[in-house]
Structures are given as structure tokens and as C-alpha cells.
Amino acid sequence: MAKKSSRSVTLDDTDRAILALLQADASMSNAELSERLSLSLTPCWRRRRRLEEEGVIKDYQANLDRRLLGLEIMAFVQVRFATHSDQAPDDFEAVVLQLPEVIACHKITGDADYLLQVLATDLDAYSDFIEQVLRRQLGIASIQSSLALREVKSTHRVAIPGGRSGLVPRSSA
Incomplete structure (x- = not known):
């Protein structure tokens, strides 16, 4: 990539x-x-x-309300690869780019190699995604999921550096 x-x-x-x-x-x-x-x-x-x-x-x-669209499950999925010397991580990234369930994917430091944010309609659909899609990717050593219990903050707005304080003042929205 x-x-x-x-x-x-x-x-x-x-x-x-x-x-x-x-x-x-x-x-x-x-x-x-x-x-x-x-x-x-x-x-x-x-x-x-x-x-x-x-x-x-x-x-x-x-910005859409996922729950009104029937997407009740939000999961954060840590994916760890057995080895990084082969093509598997690059192939994984190419697959993830095509998966509509994955709304964010980050290559990270720490115990895992990738952190995915995944949406699903329910636990059965999420389980199917893990079993039928993620577990079938070559080179993955482990998958660990954490389900979101409640969204405290969810935004894509970026704090804009600049001005006297370093950031643009908060909007009332």
C-alpha cells in the first residue's frame, strides 16, 4: 500500500x-x-x-444515524498477524477497503496490528462477519472484539489548528 x-x-x-x-x-x-x-x-x-x-x-x-438505519452493533476489532514478512497484511488492507461493514481501519502500534471499527445490524450479523469474512483472511493470528455499550462522542470534525489559541473556537452546533 x-x-x-x-x-x-x-x-x-x-x-x-x-x-x-x-x-x-x-x-x-x-x-x-x-x-x-x-x-x-x-x-x-x-x-x-x-x-x-x-x-x-x-x-x-x-452524517447518518446508524441506529435509525438498523445498525445496532458497533465493534472495535483488534487484528494481529502472525508474521509481517509476507504479503498477508497488504492483502488484508486491500480486502478491508472493500468491506462496507468496516467504517474505519487503522494500522496501530501495540499488541495488535490493526484496529477496525465495524457496524452490524445485530450480534448474529456481526458473528457472521467475523466467521465468514475476517477469519478467512490469510495470516491473521488473532482477532479480539470489543462491543460499544454506548456512544459518548462520535464525530469526524477535526479541531483546526491556528489562531491565537491554536484551535478554532468551538461551534454551538
């Missing part, structure tokens, strides 16, 4: 404000965004486009 470069871009206060507003409401039009920032439409559009082209804004999405 290709490694991503670690780079940062320079943001001014207006860029940070654009990012904060779009994280709060990604459906915000350029007209509304420019009005909220007291910035004319064309410069606002150019800034937004630059943030998209530089990859600061990766994409736009709606």
Missing part, C-alpha cells in the same frame, strides 16, 4: 473559518458561506476551491 505524505498547508483565519463552517454544515452554499464570512462570492469560491485542490477538504458527506 502506498504511504501518504505528511505535509501541512498554511491557513489564515479566513481559511480556518471556512473549514469550521463547512464542518458544521457541508451543504452550505458558496453564497451562504460568503455571507457568513462577510467576503465577496468570488474570493470565497476561490478559497474553497483551493482548500479542495490542496486536499484539506477531502470530500463532503452526510
Whole structure:
């Protein structure tokens, strides 16, 4: 798998404000965004486009309520490989990218090699996923699951570095 470069871009206060507003409401039009920032439409559009082209804004999405969609089970799954010298971890990553049940996958340090966040409709569906999908991946030495009992915080909003305090102020949303 290709490694991503670690780079940062320079943001001014207006860029940070654009990012904060779009994280709060990604459906915000350029007209509304420019009005909220007291910035004319064309410069606002150019800034937004630059943030998209530089990859600061990766994409736009709606945040869905998993429970209203019948996804009652959220599990955190630690996967450990027996060896790292073969192709198995790379093959595993390629498979995980195709699995809709896996909403996040991180290569981590510690006892496990990967941490997955998995959603399922119920315990039977989760069990089927473990037995029929994960356990069939070559090279896996162990799988350990932890089921979420309650979501205390769940967000994809990123604290935006910058300004005097180092972060953009919290929104009321």
C-alpha cells in the first residue's frame, strides 16, 4: 500500500473559518458561506476551491444515524498477524477497503496490528462477519472484539489548528 505524505498547508483565519463552517454544515452554499464570512462570492469560491485542490477538504458527506438505519452493533476489532514478512497484511488492507461493514481501519502500534471499527445490524450479523469474512483472511493470528455499550462522542470534525489559541473556537452546533 502506498504511504501518504505528511505535509501541512498554511491557513489564515479566513481559511480556518471556512473549514469550521463547512464542518458544521457541508451543504452550505458558496453564497451562504460568503455571507457568513462577510467576503465577496468570488474570493470565497476561490478559497474553497483551493482548500479542495490542496486536499484539506477531502470530500463532503452526510452524517447518518446508524441506529435509525438498523445498525445496532458497533465493534472495535483488534487484528494481529502472525508474521509481517509476507504479503498477508497488504492483502488484508486491500480486502478491508472493500468491506462496507468496516467504517474505519487503522494500522496501530501495540499488541495488535490493526484496529477496525465495524457496524452490524445485530450480534448474529456481526458473528457472521467475523466467521465468514475476517477469519478467512490469510495470516491473521488473532482477532479480539470489543462491543460499544454506548456512544459518548462520535464525530469526524477535526479541531483546526491556528489562531491565537491554536484551535478554532468551538461551534454551538
